Amino acid sequence: MKLDRNFPILSLRLKSELVDFAVNLFRQEDPDGKSGINWNKLPRYIQAVSQKYFDNHYHNLHHAIDTTNVLAWMLALPVVRKGFPPLHRIMLMTAALVHDVEHPGKDNNWEINIRSNLATKYDNRAVLENHSAQVALGLLADPELNFLDTLPGFVQDDSRKMLHDAVLATDFARHRDFITILEAKLSGSHDFSDPEFLSLVEFSLLKAADISNPGKVFEQAKKWAECVVKEFWAQGKEEKKRNLPVGMLNDQEKVELHAAQAGFIKMQVMDLFVLLSRLDPGFQEVVDALEHNLGKYNKAAEAIRQRREHTKKVAVNQTATSAP
Ligand SMILES: [Zn+2]
Structure with a gap:
């Protein structure tokens, strides 16, 4: 399957087609299993996530798979490909897949204005992003779905944190601040071995794909x-x-x-x-x-x-x- 950021995802009608498409994207990203994740469980995780998207006009499974597809295209670009470790690439794609899970089809302002339980729970901050991250991590806590269980404990912890922080970075309220920080960082040396630089670039790719x-x-x-x-x-x-x-x-x-x-x-x-x-x-x-x-x-x-x-x-x- 050739990566195509213009692939007409909206033409895939069945949930099973969308899930298969996503599984293929992940497989292509890690053909030799260098990420070290549990490949028996990842398809089950993707399937479980797909069940938790609602039938909204936009914030639905199509948007999630489209974001993942565009991100996969970005990850294949030469400079990006060299700079990102294999496990990071998989976790970033997972973040793309889950970033709007259980989105209600209305935005953060709505949640805040109606004083929803979620808005209260997250103190009116990045309400839906926090919720999606929690749902995604909750699924990962299920031993049947935990595709990180082949990795050492501290790597699992780091990966879960990366997933959480990446989803939070998609909060549009902080978009302009993010652009300012990225611009400053990119004017310096592009050092992918610097964890701060790496995560900023990783999150910016997810935001851009979104x-x-x-x-x-x-x-x-x-x-x-x-x-x-x-x-x-x-x-x-x-x-x-x-x-x-x-x-x-x-x-x-x-x-x-x-x-x-x-x-x-x-x-x-x-x-x-x-x-x-x-x-x-x-x-x-x-x-x-x-x-x-x-x-x-x-x-x-x-x-x-x-x-x-x-x-x-x-x-x-x-x-x-x-x-x-
Ligand atoms: Zn989105």
């Missing part, structure tokens, strides 16, 4: 964007119904998909991939795709804006001419 949809071929990118807005708008409707603050992207009457995607690329996604292209030139193809898609989204957004302006003007003129 928000990589806008950098796919346009048709794919747009399909994912449609899934995202469906989920956001469903939350917006609920927020209005309950008189809660409506999230910036959740108001269907105010948010236009093309303009929102252009903004997302410009403000959040592009910077991260430009930085990563300094680490490995292989990331440049994502930067190019983002630029291409940004142009398309901007053009479409402008056409929609002009059409709406025109409709508004016609309506005003009609009112003026029909006035007594």
